[in-house]
Amino acid sequence: MEKPITVTLTENSNGLADCPGYKLAGVACDIRETGKERLDLALVIAEAPCNAAGVFTLNDVCAAPVHVCKAILEQPAVRVAGFVANSGNANACTGEQGMADAREMSTLAQIETGIEQPFLVCSTGRIGRKLPMGKMKAGMAAAAVQLADESESSLQAADAILTSDTRRKVATARFVYQGQTVTVAGMAKGAGMIEPNMATMLAFLVTDLEADNSTLKDALTAACNKTFNRISIDGDMSTNDTVLLFANGKSGIEAKDSPDLLEAFREAVYKVCDILAEKIVGDGEKVTKLVELIVEGCASEANAEKVARAVGNSLLVKSSWYGSDPNWGRLADAAGYARVGLKEECFDIHYDDVPALIGGRPQDQNIPQWKAIVAKKRFRITLNLNQGPASFRLLTSDLSEAYVDFNKSE
Known part of the structure; x- marks a missing residue:
C-alpha cells in the first residue's frame, strides 16, 4: 500500500x-x-x-x-x-x-x-x-x-x-x-x-x-x-x-x-x-480582529450558510467585536433573523472552547473568559443549532470607525 x-x-x-x-x-x-x-x-x-x-x-x-x-x-x-x-x-x-x-x-x-x-x-x-x-x-x-x-x-x-x-x-x-x-x-x-x-x-x-x-x-x-x-x-x-x-x-x-x-x-x-x-x-481595511465563525448542527449547509452570513455581516455584531465586547445576544439575534428555524432551547454558543450559551441558557460564570477571548486579534466563535449534521465556516472581521473614515471618500 x-x-x-x-x-x-x-x-x-x-x-x-x-x-x-x-x-x-x-x-x-x-x-x-x-x-x-x-x-x-x-x-x-x-x-x-x-x-x-x-x-x-x-x-x-x-x-x-x-x-x-x-x-x-x-x-x-x-x-x-x-x-x-x-x-x-x-x-x-x-x-x-x-x-x-x-x-x-x-x-x-x-x-x-x-x-x-x-x-x-x-x-x-x-x-x-x-x-x-x-x-x-x-x-x-x-x-x-x-x-x-x-x-x-x-x-x-x-x-x-x-x-x-x-x-x-x-x-x-x-x-x-x-x-x-x-x-x-x-x-x-x-x-x-x-x-x-x-x-x-x-x-x-x-x-x-x-x-x-x-x-x-x-x-x-x-x-x-x-x-x-x-x-x-x-x-x-x-x-x-x-x-x-x-x-x-x-x-x-x-x-x-x-x-x-x-x-x-x-x-x-x-x-x-x-x-x-x-x-x-x-488585512481588511482598518480591521483589528479576524474571526473564524463556525455554524454547525444545521439541517442543511444552505441553512448553516444563511446563519453564518447573517452573523458575520451584522454591523452590530462586528461593532461589538471591535469593542472587545462578547455580546452573545447580538449573535443570537442575527442567527435568529436568518430564519432557518432556530430553537432557543437547542442553541449553543462558544467563544473558542468556552461556553457562552448552552441549550439557550447563559453561562455567565464564564464572562471573564469571553472577554479575554474577544480581546484577541484572532478568535473563533461556534454556533450550534443542534438540528442536523451540516456546517459552514466563514472568515470575517470587526468593523471600526476607522473603516468609515477610510472609505468616506477616495
Whole structure:
C-alpha cells in the first residue's frame, strides 16, 4: 500500500517564483496618475504555453478585464502565455472603450514579449475611470525587459497588484510524487469590498503540474467555494473579482497519472487559496480582529450558510467585536433573523472552547473568559443549532470607525 502524499504549505513564501517555469516583473508606471512612484503593473509569463482556468465575480456589473478573461478561457483547448494585472484603476463601468483597453492590454503583452498566445488580463482599483493606456504601454515595455524567475521579481509583482492592502499576500504548497516535487504557488490582493462570490480581490496561482483546463477548473472551483467564497469584511461584492490558475507542465508529472496525485494537487490548490483568503481578511481595511465563525448542527449547509452570513455581516455584531465586547445576544439575534428555524432551547454558543450559551441558557460564570477571548486579534466563535449534521465556516472581521473614515471618500 502506497503512503499518502503529504502536502506542505509555506505561508510567507517567495510567491510565484517558487514554481519553476515562470518569469515575473512588477513595475511602476503611475496608473493612478498621482505622480508618485508606486508599483502598479505586474507581468507574468510561462516559459511555455500553459493551460489555465478562472473563477470570477458574480456581480451583474462586471469589469471589462473579467469579460476578456472569460472570452479567452471559453475557447476550446486554449493555451495562454500568462497574465498582466494592474492596480490603481479597475477598468470597470468604462463601456466599449474599457473593453477595447482590456483587449489592448493582452495585445501589448504579446507584442512586448514576442509571445503569440493570449495573455489574461486583470485590473483593480477605482471604478469608472478609463485606463491611461499611454502609461500602460510604457509600463508593459518596462516589465517585459525586467522579466525574471528570481524572488525579488516575484515579490515586486505581488506588490504591484495591491490597492488598499497594507502587505503582500503570497503562499506556496508542495508535494512529492514518485521522487518529483510538484509546486503550487500563489499571490493575492484584497482588503476592502470583501464579500463572497468573491471579494475585491485578485488571486493568481501557478503550478508546474501538467493538467488540462477542465482539471484546473474543477480544482480551482472546489477550492474557491471553500475559501474565497467564505470570507467577508464589509458585505460588498466587487466588479473585478478574479482567481486564475495556470499549469505549465514543467515538472513532467501529469495530473491524470493517479487519483492520489490528483487529490494531492487539489489539496495543494485548496491550501494556497485558504491561506490567501485568511491573509485577505486579516488585512481588511482598518480591521483589528479576524474571526473564524463556525455554524454547525444545521439541517442543511444552505441553512448553516444563511446563519453564518447573517452573523458575520451584522454591523452590530462586528461593532461589538471591535469593542472587545462578547455580546452573545447580538449573535443570537442575527442567527435568529436568518430564519432557518432556530430553537432557543437547542442553541449553543462558544467563544473558542468556552461556553457562552448552552441549550439557550447563559453561562455567565464564564464572562471573564469571553472577554479575554474577544480581546484577541484572532478568535473563533461556534454556533450550534443542534438540528442536523451540516456546517459552514466563514472568515470575517470587526468593523471600526476607522473603516468609515477610510472609505468616506477616495
